[in-house]
Amino acid sequence: MAINLDEDNLKQGVLGLVIALVQIIRDALRIQAMKRMEGGGLTEDEIDRLGRTLMDMDEVIEDIIREQGLTETVRSVRNGLDGLVDDFLDQMIHPGNVRKR
Amino acid sequence: MNAILKKLVQEEVQNLISRHQEAIHALVKEMLVSEIRRAIRMEMPDLLNDGFDARSEDCSECWSEDRSDVGADVPSDSLIIDTPPVAGYPEASPKPASKKDIPVSPDNHTQTDCRYLYAIAGSDKTIQLGPIGIENASVYTIASNGLSAVVHACTSQPYQSSDPEIARGWLLTHQRVVEAAFEQLGDVIPAGFDTIINGEGALNPDETVQIWLNTEHDALISKLDRISGKQEYGVQIFWDSKQIAARIATENEAIRSLNEAIRSKPEGAAYMYRQKLADMLKNEIEQAADRHFQSFYQIVQPVADMLRIEKIRHSSETGADQMIMNLSCLLSPENQQRLSQELESIDGMEGFSVKFTGPWPPYSFV
Numbered sequence: 001m002a003i004n005l006d007e008d009n010l011k012q013g014v015l016g017l018v019i020a021l022v023q024i025i026r027d028a029l030r031i032q033a034m035k036r037m038e039g040g041g042l043t044e045d046e047i048d049r050l051g052r053t054l055m056d057m058d059e060v061i062e063d064i065i066r067e068q069g070l071t072e073t074v075r076s077v078r079n080g081l082d083g084l085v086d087d088f089l090d091q092m093i094h095p096g097n098v099r100k101r
Numbered sequence: 102m103n104a105i106l107k108k109l110v111q112e113e114v115q116n117l118i119s120r121h122q123e124a125i126h127a128l129v130k131e132m133l134v135s136e137i138r139r140a141i142r143m144e145m146p147d148l149l150n151d152g153f154d155a156r157s158e159d160c161s162e163c164w165s166e167d168r169s170d171v172g173a174d175v176p177s178d179s180l181i182i183d184t185p186p187v188a189g190y191p192e193a194s195p196k197p198a199s200k201k202d203i204p205v206s207p208d209n210h211t212q213t214d215c216r217y218l219y220a221i222a223g224s225d226k227t228i229q230l231g232p233i234g235i236e237n238a239s240v241y242t243i244a245s246n247g248l249s250a251v252v253h254a255c256t257s258q259p260y261q262s263s264d265p266e267i268a269r270g271w272l273l274t275h276q277r278v279v280e281a282a283f284e285q286l287g288d289v290i291p292a293g294f295d296t297i298i299n300g301e302g303a304l305n306p307d308e309t310v311q312i313w314l315n316t317e318h319d320a321l322i323s324k325l326d327r328i329s330g331k332q333e334y335g336v337q338i339f340w341d342s343k344q345i346a347a348r349i350a351t352e353n354e355a356i357r358s359l360n361e362a363i364r365s366k367p368e369g370a371a372y373m374y375r376q377k378l379a380d381m382l383k384n385e386i387e388q389a390a391d392r393h394f395q396s397f398y399q400i401v402q403p404v405a406d407m408l409r410i411e412k413i414r415h416s417s418e419t420g421a422d423q424m425i426m427n428l429s430c431l432l433s434p435e436n437q438q439r440l441s442q443e444l445e446s447i448d449g450m451e452g453f454s455v456k457f458t459g460p461w462p463p464y465s466f467v
Binding site: 014015019030033037044047048049050051053054055056057059060061063 | 366368370
């Protein structure tokens with residue numbers, strides 16, 4: 001299947017991919033932060049600082065997405081990755097009905 | 102802080118892009134191609150009739166399987182029962198046709214000594230169903246010993262196309278013929294798409310089909326017995342996850358008190374606790390979905406003759422009701438009545454809706 005990729009398209013795609021990856025890293029950081037908070041090893045002050053940092057990160061990512069008009073691209077990359085992980089997990093959990101692709 | 106961070110991230114992103122430009126280009130191309138393929142696969146069922154989608158998806162899988170298994174130059178003797186999808190016919194090989202190198206061309210339908218199989222019916226009426234087959238082929242039945250095969254005459258060339266539109270049309274036609282057979286002949290065992298019985302070299306290909314029906318007679322009869330007088334229905338239960346979330350948020354004590362506490366927290370801490378709140382809510386929703394699945398299953402299970410849990414399909418539209426249960430049920434008429442009453446009471450529950458589709462030929466149970 002051939003796809004037409006013009007210059008603009010490519011830039012969007014690359015940026016979208018990078019931002020999606022940055023988002024995923026951000027999510028991983030957030031999960032770590034949550035774990036530490038739940039573990040009770042953080043003071044309220046530290047929790048506040050962590051929260052602010054993550055918030056700032058959210059803001060930066062949102063800014064880039066808005067400025068570059070990447071909402072759709074990022075969404076499709078992430079949906080694609082989610083689908084991939086879904087399929088993968090499905091195969092791990094139900095090894096019986098692995099489908100030929 | 103904000104400005105520095107922003108600059109850092111931007112710099113990092115730019116560095117990343119310039120350093121790995123080529124790899125990223127390749128990656129993006131790769132991802133886009135598979136994305137588009139996936140999108141087509143995902144979209145195909147939506148374009149088809151509701152309730153049929155799961156099955157057509159299966160068929161499209163068979164179709165793509167065939168494509169990889171059977172190359173462009175199909176050896177003309179390789180196709181006895183061509184495709185795997187008709188479950189339980191592993192040894193369904195009437196004696197292999199003689200190995201003549203008959204050239205097969207897809208446009209030239211002169212060598213119509215094979216039979217494309219739509220379904221097996223439990224009645225030995227010989228009837229014409231008219232030109233309703235794939236590419237307007239004339240569909241008729243070949244009867245033997247209380248069974249009949251619903252077929253059209255074809256070449257040994259399987260139906261395959263790289264154009265998803267065409268393939269989709271064929272699938273739909275296949276399903277319509279199965280339905281027509283089901284209406285006119287009663288119980289049918291639907292065959293998978295592209296099931297071709299090879300009668301090559303035989304003087305009378307219809308006879309080859311009869312021989313095959315006779316060899317498989319007992320197995321086919323016992324399959325038909327299992328589904329006799331019963332029809333397949335699809336049950337899909339949806340809920341409005343937003344409404345459910347709102348209900349949980351007011352009813353769950355821990356969530357409500359955390360929500361209260363957040364108001365007095367400083368900005369950053371509030372952010373963290375909001376995340377925690379979202380996690381808790383998500384957890385509760387999942388548990389609720391599980392509980393409902395269990396309780397609905399308890400309702401459906403006693404009235405279904407046979408039951409299969411199908412994969413939940415997520416709607417691509419945001420804000421649409423979310424599917425929490427997807428079942429295929431084989432039902433006798435009286436059970437169909439009972440189930441539809443049970444489902445009505447579920448449908449009446451606040452925030453829930455039920456889609457009850459059918460009757461279909463028993464695709465999921467043969």
